[in-house]
Amino acid sequence: MTRNGRAPSVKDVAAAAGVSLGTVSNVLNRPAVVSTTTRERVERAMADLGFVRNESARQLRAGTSRALAYVMLDGGNPFFHDVAEGIETAAEDADLSLFVCNSSGRGDREAKHLDRLVQQRVQGILITPADPDAPHLAEVGQRGIPFVMVDRLSRAGDHCSVSVDDVLGGRIAVEHLIDRGHQRVAFVGGPGSIGQVRERLQGAREVWAEFGLPAEDLINLPTEALTVSEGRSAGERLAGLPSRRRPTAAFCANDLLALGLLQHAVTAGLRVPDDLAIVGFDDIDFAAAAAVPLTSVRQPRQELGRTAARLVLDEASNPDHVHEQATFVPALVARASTGIVKRS
Amino acid sequence: MTRNGRAPSVKDVAAAAGVSLGTVSNVLNRPAVVSTTTRERVERAMADLGFVRNESARQLRAGTSRALAYVMLDGGNPFFHDVAEGIETAAEDADLSLFVCNSSGRGDREAKHLDRLVQQRVQGILITPADPDAPHLAEVGQRGIPFVMVDRLSRAGDHCSVSVDDVLGGRIAVEHLIDRGHQRVAFVGGPGSIGQVRERLQGAREVWAEFGLPAEDLINLPTEALTVSEGRSAGERLAGLPSRRRPTAAFCANDLLALGLLQHAVTAGLRVPDDLAIVGFDDIDFAAAAAVPLTSVRQPRQELGRTAARLVLDEASNPDHVHEQATFVPALVARASTGIVKRS
């Protein structure tokens, strides 16, 4: 544990063990080529000195880092955390570190993070972008860094993406409500600038029309964001509708909205699902944990992450990689908030 | 955008701009010392070539990285995400990157993360450890890397820590319940190996005794973990108690437990707070967002993070830094789950 101000380097280890630099490096990277006795001597010296490999130097020389990065959209939404876990397991298998960054939905933060990650020369970048068409995203791709969009479809197809069929998700949700006998349904979600919100609404509309239901009975309740408090305020607007127009069910563009709506309904004395049925989207753990367990459209969160990591690793290592748009199929998880009584 | 396989270096920029390496570096690091005309020429060349500084090389030469790291205990608990946000704002102010890692409560993962972070030579490490006494934590400190424990008190005092007075938190919670007239209260939490659980219980017991209430009416309902599902199962055990022993209120060691308990109560047909009042701990956003908004003991989550970051930065830059144990005072946030009807 010699400590003279500066961290011990391979050179120090070499001196202590009475071997050359190269041998120390071999012990580190190709232990097979060095004889058992010297290897042990070197390892001993490392332990004595408390040697820790300097990753920057390694990376500089090797030209390649041992890390992936995920820039998530909203750390406050457990959905993204679960995606990150999926990525992490894949990264762990490949023996890579994962840096998790959080843009909090702000494009400027996102750009800053990307900038730093490029400077770090990470092996690949996974991102759920605030705006899939932002110019700073394209720049990263042009730089030749493997790049995958997570939970967003890449329209241009100039990189990989992993997403869920949101139109289908919207269809599943609303079909379930129609099945349960609802004839007037609210769609709660926004802003429309988010592609997924538009697609979930589109799916809802499609299936609504296919059942021959009048378009004006699928009521659009736009929100400013996909948050619990926006869900609450949507609840207020919903309660304010004239009773003949008031829907008997709501399909929310994500679970946070649904939880907010549920809270408002309960405090307003509405019974869920009898007075108001609710369907969410994402199936985060808190959806199942709500006082009235939420029916939700499940996205395979971890799998999304794992697949994204797989794609980025392929792009990084496979010379004839071809960009791929992986799409997953969402599934309805029926619970009490639409009248399904089942232990969740 | 010349692209010949290898990313452009300062050397390429220097050649393109017709200046020396040193000048390019000056443009990057001390723009003031270089004349306007050459600076512009160099910047132009950088833009043309798409130059991005190689951070590993910078770091190798400078000997110092531009990053902090936070190893969080449980990414699935929004509490830790909020702490991370606090850290991130402080890091941003200091113009540092923040790497967020997640140990998921597993000591081996934690050790692996620490190992990598030391290899990266990060400027400082913040951590909410699985086990505050684990040997791999001490190692980091001995290596001279600034190190702060977050939401855990450092007993030994050989590094900084930021925590909340958990005994006081327990007192506040139970005093509130006593105030509301409860004479039989359950403490839901575990495992006892977690120091905070012990301290919150201790606070509860202290105040219980001070009010002269019989010890056997403060009922201990131990759990295996601090999760929603454990909260649910505690609810089942609670419902199974003989009615004369059944508590009228529960104090949960964190909000996840409280949410689980709330869910069980609602599905079991209990009215909250009339049949069962509930107090949580942490005051995560989902506590306020629950169907019956949860009364909770608030920890200043973001502030915890900001302070921790401040301490680690001080240790990193201030030669006569002295280790500090920052302790925050928790506060009760009363909501509907204990009968306080207030817009939350």
Added chain:
DNA sequence: TGGGCTGGTTGAAATGTTTCAGTTCCGGTG
């Protein structure tokens, strides 16, 4: 005229690691 100063620029050294072409040593083979 010459010395000193100043703003701008240069060139080389240094950072810690990996890689690779050599070198040494030895046992075995013809």
Added chain:
DNA sequence: CACCGGAACTGAAACATTTCAACCAGCCCA
């Protein structure tokens, strides 16, 4: 005995950047 081949190890180059002493050209002042 000369030669070969392989195992083990060495030494130097290379990676991209920063830093710093040195240098240079003007310019001012004596």
